[in-house]
Amino acid sequence: MTEKFDAVVVGAGPAGVTAAYAMASSKMNVAIIERGEYPGSKNVIGGVLYTKTLNDLMPGFWKEAPLERRVIEHSYCLMGKHEHTLLTHRSARRSDPPNGYTILRSKFDRWYARKAQDLGATLVTKTNVTELLRQDGKIAGVRTDRGDLFADVVIVAEGANTMLCEKAGLNEKRPPNEMAIAVKEVVSLPSERIRERFGLEEDEGAAIEYLGEPFGGLVGFGFVYTNRESISVGFGALISRMVGEKIKPYDLMERFKAEPSVERFLRDGQVKEYQAHMIPEAGYTGMPRLFTDGALVAGDSAMLANPLTGEGADLAILSGRLAGQVATHAHGVSDYSSSTLSEYQRLLLNSFALKDMKKQSGLLRYIEENLEIMSAYPGAFNSALEEWFKVDGSTRSEKIKRIRRIVTSKRKVTRILRDAYTFGRKLM
Amino acid sequence: MRLEEKLYLLRHVVDEESHISVDQEACARCAEKACLDVCPANVYSYVEPRVFVAYENCVECGTCRIACPFVQWVNPKGGAGISYRYG
DSSP: OOOEEEEEEESHHHHEEEEEEHHHHOOOOOEOOOSSTTTTTTTOSSSEEEEEHHHHHHHTTTSSSSSOOOOEEEEEEEEEEEEEEEEEEEEEOOOSSEEEEOOHHHHHHHHHHHHHHTTTTTEEEEEEEEEEEEETEEEEEEBTEEEEEEEEEEEEOSSSSOOHHTTTTTTOOGGGEEEEEEEEEEEOOOOOHHHHHHHHTTTEEEEEEEEETTTTTSSEEEEEEEEEEEEEEEEEEEEHHHHHHOOOOHHHHHOOOOOSSHHHHHTTTTTEEEEEEEEETTTGOOOOOEEEEEEEGGGGGGTTOTTTTOOOOHHHHHHHHHHHHHHHHHHHHHHHHHHHHHHHHHHTTHHHHHHHHHHTTHHHHHHTTTTTTHHHHHHHHHHHHHHHHHHSSOHHHHHHHHHHHHHHHHSSSSHHHHHHHHHHHHOO | OOHHHHHHSSSSEEEEEEEOOOOEHHHHHHHHHHHHHTTOOOOEEEEEEEEEOOOOGOOOOHHHHHHHHHHEEEOOSSSSSEEEEEE
């Protein structure tokens, strides 16, 4: 096949499909190239799609999209060696749109790609893009294993494996401390069992992030998300630390699932699928060149993920939308030069997501250099509360003194102050 | 549940050609062999003096490519490889 489109999008994930949707809605002739059998077949999400960015593009999408559960409850579970502390926030307030839904990608991505197709975008599956084609120094299309495709503009949304960006000189291969491995299982359980165990009604859902054991020596955390008739359980951790600790991902998965605070949710469930994917944690400083003559980079390929909030898919959608918008403008003025396309970077850097990522840059590095943080605080929380709740004949003031000793035995006071200062500065 | 049983649940379209290759000479000199530890699908194994690659089990996370400089990892050809049913 040798054809010319107004735009070619590499990858039918949320970033690529959004870009295609935005361009097709402006009557551009768009092709989406997907290497999988169908959109979503290569994709994994931990669990939650925050609705904000997609609802801005497609108001009310959540009433018709194939979503799992509306997340009404978010928790942090601080894990110790033999105990845990659960911090839970639940809201009965209904909002429009609801803040977030759990999703499964093979269903969601197919539905979403269909939306772009309905607007006229052409979806080409089972086709792998091997390189970006250049003509007169500008990117002019893509080479696939089924032939070349030409386009005025290429949107690169190839995901976390950024071979195209690297080949085109838009980014370097990121080091192991800027990428996380995520492993997940989908464990099926009857809907009523899920509602019982998590205290949920009908379509309500819960999301739990697990900090501390067994992720102590790592920079990572575990998660449990409720789907309609299954639970997504897994973890994400920086590759550098996995290598450093010589922990095998599947062994860590089993250890995590065996934790009493996890096991009680999964009991009698049946593993339906075992998955692994990478999460870009390179952050602001590890981002690729977001634009060049004839091309824009979006989604995971642009390193858009926020480890603090678990955002990823929604940021992919945000970037896809801005990329599509800028490409549409470029199409209107028939100018695909980097000076026209640079508007994409400006818009992205002005978005809430990138402002956060910019502010937070260096935070993961700080944690990596202060690994103790990952186990000290969850451990201190647990020991302190255990002391507080235990009735053993000592006075409350004795207990508070003991708690102070417990906390400072886990992390020196000077370090605690420095942690507070660093986190404060990176977040506020 | 053993990893083998979990991998057995997955749908793969197997290509006759491997999308992964390693530099055996470099592997022989490599003390760390991160590939053996980081791969979630246990694609890599070492039987002296070679690293063996069971590419047909690859779930395409790309972790090995980041963890090890000696792995040549590309996408399987279009339509081949892992096909998640849930995702």
